Amino acid sequence: xxxxxxxxxxxxxxxxxxxxxxxxxxxxxxxxxxxxxxxxxxxxxxxxxxxxxxxxxxxxxxxxxxxxxxxxxxxxxxxxxxxxxxxxxxxxxxxxxxxxxxxxxxxxxxxxxxxxxxxxxxxxxxxxxxxxxxxxxxxxxxxxxxxxxxxxxxxxxxxxxxxxxxxxxxxxxxxxxxxxxxxxxxxxxxxxxxxxxxxxxxxxxxxxxxxxxxxxxxxxxxxxxxxxxxxxxxxxxxxxxxxxxxxxxxxxxx
Numbered sequence: 155x156x157x158x159x160x161x162x163x164x165x166x167x168x169x170x171x172x173x174x175x176x177x178x179x180x181x182x183x184x185x186x187x188x189x190x191x192x193x194x195x196x197x198x199x200x201x202x203x204x205x206x207x208x209x210x211x212x213x214x215x216x217x218x219x220x221x222x223x224x225x226x227x228x229x230x231x232x233x234x235x236x237x238x239x240x241x242x243x244x245x246x247x248x249x250x251x252x253x254x255x256x257x258x259x260x261x262x263x264x265x266x267x268x269x270x271x272x273x274x275x276x277x278x279x280x281x282x283x284x285x286x287x288x289x290x291x292x293x294x295x296x297x298x299x300x301x302x303x304x305x306x307x308x309x310x311x312x313x314x315x316x317x318x319x320x321x322x323x324x325x326x327x328x329x330x331x332x333x334x335x336x337x338x339x340x341x342x343x344x345x346x347x348x349x350x351x352x353x354x355x356x357x358x359x360x361x362x363x364x365x366x367x368x369x370x371x372x373x374x375x376x377x378x379x380x381x382x383x384x385x386x387x388x389x390x391x392x393x394x395x396x397x398x399x400x401x402x403x404x405x406x407x408x
Contacts, residue, residue: 155257155278155286158196159337161354162186165216166343168354170289171196171204172276177255181206181229183274183289184339185219193223206252208232208259210291211268212239213398214304215345215388221401234261236270241401246272256280262326264293266319267300267346269310273327287335288358293319294327295338296356298347299367299376303384304391312384316377323368332359345388 157172165186171193173180180202182193197204204227207220211234221241224231231243232252246252248263256279261272274289292300302315310318334357340346341354349366362368370376388394397403 155276155280156180156200156202157276157287159354160186160189160192160196161341162188162216163343164188166341166350167216168337168339168341169193169219170337172254172257173202173205174255174257174280175200175202176280178202179206179254179257180204181208181252181254181257181259182219182223183208183259184210184213184291185223187217187219187222190219190222190226193219194226203227204229206230206232206254206259208246208252208274209237209398210234210273210289210293210339211271212237212305212395214268214391214395217394217403218398234263234270234272238270239399239401248272260285262288264291264319264322264326266302266315266317266322267292268305269315269318271322275330285330285334287337288327288330290327290336290338292339292346294323294336294361294365295340295347295350296336296353296361297351297365298349299323299365299380301346301348301384302380304346304387312381313377316380317373319380320373320376324373328358328362328368330358332357332362334358336361345385348383348385 342352
């Protein structure tokens with residue numbers, strides 16, 4: 155399996171190019187619009203087409219590169235079921251698998267940061283039948299958990315989103331093996347968390363033992379900590395969400 159983590163330090167966003175070289179199928183997960191050329195260049199260097207582009211959720215802090223990648227490569231677009239976007243895509247259900255030759259990406263519903271949010275469990279069948287890593291999006295971060303307010307609305311309060319996130323983390327992500335590598339969509343410098351590490355990778359076991367948000371004595375304690383001292387919302391949050399929902403460039407909505 156080919157796997158590369160790409161970092162955008164300006165927004166502290168992590169994204170991923172991965173896939174199967176044997177069957178010539180690459181995917182990009184949580185692409186940043188500023189790195190579209192780089193994803194395509196890296197895939198071209200390997201002689202591989204990008205056939206799938208996935209977002210873990212509707213982003214609120216930066217413009218997704220998904221629509222532009224789809225336009226330039228002809229790849230299929232994948233988002234969590236219920237993401238509410240206005241462009242053509244495949245709505246992934248919980249547990250659904252995207253097959254990239256010997257590489258498999260399984261959706262795990264992990265709502266709480268957003269109402270529709272997936273982590274993606276990645277298996278390399280050439281190495282074994284056990285999953286190798288999880289792309290956790292904004293649900294579980296290195297040293298923190300995702301903020302619950304950016305996608306809260308009248309139907310779901312910030313506290314209710316925090317409760318959803320607690321259950322997603324404890325019942326879905328922490329049910330995974332400790333050895334599993336964990337790659338989030340943000341790291342230190344992002345507004346999507348408060349105590350994020352500058353190291354953009356970890357493991358389920360390391361976070362279980364050392365992440366302060368996973369050492370709370372109860373669900374209520376987790377929620378109280380998560381909703382305390384939430385940083386200001388990202389600039390242009392509403393217009394960024396609108397751009398990502400419509401699939402149109404940010405400039406077209408100004």
